[in-house]
Amino acid sequence: MQAIATGELKRGVILKEARLARQFGVGRGALREAVSRLEGLHVLEREPNIGFRVIDYFSTDITEVFVVREAVEGMVCRVAATTMTNADLDHLAEIVRRGKEMAQHGKFTSGWDDDFHFIIARATGNRRLIRLVCDDVFFQLRLARHGTVTHASRLAAAAHEHEVIYQALGARDPARAEEAMRRHIVNGRNYVEAVQRGKTR
Secondary structure, rough: OOOHHHOOOOOOEEEEHEEEEEEHHOOOOHHHHHHHHHHHHHOOOEOOOOOOOOOOOHHOHHHHHHHHHHHHHHHHHHHHHHOHHHHHHHHHHHHHHHHHHHHHHHHOOOOOHHHHHHHHHHHHHHHHHHHHHHHHHHHHHHHHHHOOOHHHHHHHHHHHHHHHHHHHHHOHHHHHHHHHHHHHHHHHHHHHHHOOOOOOO
């Protein structure tokens, strides 16, 4: 997964099992198991008698991914507002602080946004919601976002949106937390779609 998320395995390129097994030093059986899982996540697709390839999300409409994410993470935030522990909130506060620092310096650090969303999802204690956010939907979103340049203005806005979400969770306000998260996801979707249209960087 990491090789796909980072772009080491390029989108749209035909991949061969034998070459990948050698590249990553794994057996063919283990590789087939990983491929099967990624097919289930709609990250890889098979080309009969040829191999398989990483789906190119920039050649498809990723709006569907964001719509699902808005609904799922909105609900996650609603639930987390009543389940988050003080330790969870302290951890989230540290991520918010890091975001402010990055916005001030205009320097994006990979994993920062993921950490914020994962903490909230795991705080729900709901295994199905956790899987949706931490594996299925979010991994597809990372593929869709890879290769875009996080513009300083979006970084600053995202850092502020994270703080608004954190405040709503700290206030134990489910409706406010859900609304703040939904707004954050919609703003992110608008940014990625603008990147696709070549209107921003």
